[in-house]
Amino acid sequence: MPNNPLVSDRNVEFLLYEVFDVEALCHLNAYEEHSRETFDLVLQNARKFAREVLFPTYKPMDEAPAQMVGGGIKVHPAMREVYPHLVDQGMVAATRPHEVGGQQLPHMVATVCALYGMAANLSAVSYLGLTAGAAHLIEAFGNEALKAEMMTRMYSGEWTGTMALTEPQAGSSLTDVKTRATPTERGHYLLRGNKVFISGGDHDLTENIVHLTLARIDEAPPGIKGVSLFAVPKKRLEGGKLVPNDVHCAGAFHKMGWRGIPSIALNLGENDDCQGWLVGEPHRGISYMFQMMNEARLMVGMQGIATASAAYHESLEYARTRPQGRPLTSKNPTTPQVPIIEHADVRRMLLRQKAIVEGALALGVQTARYADLAAHGATPDARRRAFLLLDMMTPIVKSFAAERGFESNALAVQIHGGYGYTSEYLPEAWLRDQKLNSLHEGTTCMHSMDLLGRKVVADQGGALRMLGEEIAAATARAASAGVDAGWGAALDRAVGTVGEVTMHLAGLGVAGQVEEMMCHSMDYLDLVSTVVVSWQWILQAAVAKEKLAESPSHASSDLYEGKICAAEYWIKTELPRVEQLAHLCRSGEGSYDRMNAAWF
Numbered sequence: 001m002p003n004n005p006l007v008s009d010r011n012v013e014f015l016l017y018e019v020f021d022v023e024a025l026c027h028l029n030a031y032e033e034h035s036r037e038t039f040d041l042v043l044q045n046a047r048k049f050a051r052e053v054l055f056p057t058y059k060p061m062d063e064a065p066a067q068m069v070g071g072g073i074k075v076h077p078a079m080r081e082v083y084p085h086l087v088d089q090g091m092v093a094a095t096r097p098h099e100v101g102g103q104q105l106p107h108m109v110a111t112v113c114a115l116y117g118m119a120a121n122l123s124a125v126s127y128l129g130l131t132a133g134a135a136h137l138i139e140a141f142g143n144e145a146l147k148a149e150m151m152t153r154m155y156s157g158e159w160t161g162t163m164a165l166t167e168p169q170a171g172s173s174l175t176d177v178k179t180r181a182t183p184t185e186r187g188h189y190l191l192r193g194n195k196v197f198i199s200g201g202d203h204d205l206t207e208n209i210v211h212l213t214l215a216r217i218d219e220a221p222p223g224i225k226g227v228s229l230f231a232v233p234k235k236r237l238e239g240g241k242l243v244p245n246d247v248h249c250a251g252a253f254h255k256m257g258w259r260g261i262p263s264i265a266l267n268l269g270e271n272d273d274c275q276g277w278l279v280g281e282p283h284r285g286i287s288y289m290f291q292m293m294n295e296a297r298l299m300v301g302m303q304g305i306a307t308a309s310a311a312y313h314e315s316l317e318y319a320r321t322r323p324q325g326r327p328l329t330s331k332n333p334t335t336p337q338v339p340i341i342e343h344a345d346v347r348r349m350l351l352r353q354k355a356i357v358e359g360a361l362a363l364g365v366q367t368a369r370y371a372d373l374a375a376h377g378a379t380p381d382a383r384r385r386a387f388l389l390l391d392m393m394t395p396i397v398k399s400f401a402a403e404r405g406f407e408s409n410a411l412a413v414q415i416h417g418g419y420g421y422t423s424e425y426l427p428e429a430w431l432r433d434q435k436l437n438s439l440h441e442g443t444t445c446m447h448s449m450d451l452l453g454r455k456v457v458a459d460q461g462g463a464l465r466m467l468g469e470e471i472a473a474a475t476a477r478a479a480s481a482g483v484d485a486g487w488g489a490a491l492d493r494a495v496g497t498v499g500e501v502t503m504h505l506a507g508l509g510v511a512g513q514v515e516e517m518m519c520h521s522m523d524y525l526d527l528v529s530t531v532v533v534s535w536q537w538i539l540q541a542a543v544a545k546e547k548l549a550e551s552p553s554h555a556s557s558d559l560y561e562g563k564i565c566a567a568e569y570w571i572k573t574e575l576p577r578v579e580q581l582a583h584l585c586r587s588g589e590g591s592y593d594r595m596n597a598a599w600f
């Protein structure tokens with residue numbers, strides 16, 4: 001639909017400048033060269049590029065996925081055309097320092113710029129998203145030779161990169177990675193193994209691809225502490241020339257979504273000639289990956305938000321223009337039909353989409369702010385606090401955006417009626433795309449266990465205490481801005497409930513009753529996510545109230561009134577679920593745990 005903006009510019013400005021004050025970051029040394037002018041410039045470029053260049057390529061690429069031809073993958077012609085322009089946007093190294101060719105942009109701004117591209121064509125921007133993650137691993141842990149040979153070429157977009165973790169027997173359980181790495185006297189290792197689902201694992205966009213690969217060095221200890229990280233190029237440099245490195249594409253998966261980027265099976269070392277270079281120290285591969293995962297998972301969260309946002313705006317336009325039926329009170333069939341947005345149930349679905357999309361986006365920007373402060377905060381204490389909050393918030397952003405984003409994408413199909421079920425309209429494609437976000441970079445269940453088993457109990461519950469302080473500051477601000485006192489009180493009570501439930505479950509863990517502790521980890525994730533998104537809605541309502549108090553006939557009064565209404569919707573319809581979820585977590589209700597595999 002030509003009128004679909006994909007992402008609301010005014011909402012982005014509201015979040016960046018009015019709620020989270022991104023300009024305050026310019027007082028930090030790392031960002032002192034930036035100002036609102038530079039932020040607005042990159043945002044403007046990102047929007048224009050997303051809408052005018054990337055979005056028109058989305059449907060053709062969804063309809064004709066990349067193909068395996070003669071042992072290699074051929075991407076869609078539109079992808080080849082758009083790739084150099086994507087690189088020119090400079091987003092691969094946007095947040096990285098100038099020394100490595102980056103723009104040293106705050107994550108808050110870079111993440112929102114990425115959001116526009118993802119909403120326009122998720123697969124297309126993923127080639128570079130993966131490259132950024134892989135290059136950052138080399139920047140953080142690789143030696144100077146790897147940086148000079150591989151990282152620089154990846155940050156410039158000359159080569160791309162992948163994350164080659166998954167194997168047929170090692171998906172959620174990376175402990176079971178089997179790919180072998182045998183040391184040689186020449187310093188490199190010889191790799192042998194099979195990887196699956198490697199996104200961007202082969203293509204004809206660039207002359208080389210570097211796979212950041214998990215493998216086990218011969219004689220390494222079993223388990224997670226025996227897994228190392230290697231840089232394995234598709235072609236290696238010998239005498240200044242690129243020669244094949246015994247890395248083979250064994251086939252592409254036929255996927256329900258994300259069709260513009262191939263996910264392939266990758267065979268390493270079929271001819272015992274696949275050379276890889278160790279990144280960092282032996283046996284520390286998983287810990288390196290974990291250190292980088294906050295970044296990758298925040299980006300998966302943004303993918304979920306972007307996909308839900310594109311569909312929300314599509315359904316909003318549709319609801320404003322599709323005439324069907326008449327008001328309940330109209331008895332006269334000769335009167336014109338009304339646009340479906342006039343029907344209360346359609347507005348219910350749109351408001352739910354808005355509450356999910358804008359609640360999740362606020363949380364994404366908040367989390368990106370923690371990423372900025374964790375890296376560049378003014379004091380060690382500020383950095384530590386931001387790091388703990390970032391670490392705890394990441395599985396929540398990732399999972400909330402994926403799970404509720406899927407619900408929001410389904411509502412977009414529903415609002416389109418029967419047309420939504422056809423491929424002539426876009427919502428079904430975005431629904432297919434969205435499903436991946438609850439699977440890759442760790443399934444939602446893995447994140448629920450990470451949140452409950454590691455994040456909230458780390459540092460003796462330090463992050464959870466800090467979260468409580470942040471939420472209390474928001475409810476106090478809302479109270480003085482004149483937001484309905486009942487909303488803040490309900491949120492404060494819910495924070496208390498999270499604390500009690502966490503203590504109870506942590507106690508089970510300490511007593512060695514780990515299965516009982518984890519039995520309702522998904523409900524626990526839902527509980528904490530609901531509270532955290534309520535916090536974001538109270539905060540947005542507080543700012544909206546403040547702005548309206550400054551000037552009741554404000555030019556943006558529609559935006560502010562909409563924020564207050566969406567906050568009310570979320571607080572009144574979602575927050576009450578907290579009690580039921582808390583009850584489930586405390587009760588240890590165990591029917592599915594008891595359900596014998598033979599009884600199904």
Ligand SMILES: Cc1cc2nc3c(=O)[nH]c(=O)nc-3n(C[C@H](O)[C@H](O)[C@H](O)COP(=O)(O)OP(=O)(O)OC[C@H]3O[C@@H](n4cnc5c(N)ncnc54)[C@H](O)[C@@H]3O)c2cc1C
Pocket residue numbers: 162163164165166168170171172173196197198199200255258263436439440441442443444445446
């Ligand atoms: C399109 C696509 C792109 C991908 N891109 C990449 C990529 O670029 N690089 C890469 O390395 N990987 C990639 N992956 C792989 C992805 O990360 C894995 O699919 C994911 O980690 C899940 O692993 P699995 O598919 O083996 O599922 P499994 O691990 O077999 O899980 C199946 C189900 O069992 C559940 N489960 C598993 N273990 C447990 C447990 N201990 N407790 C409770 N429940 C459990 C899971 O939650 C899930 O519901 C991609 C996957 C897809 C589909």
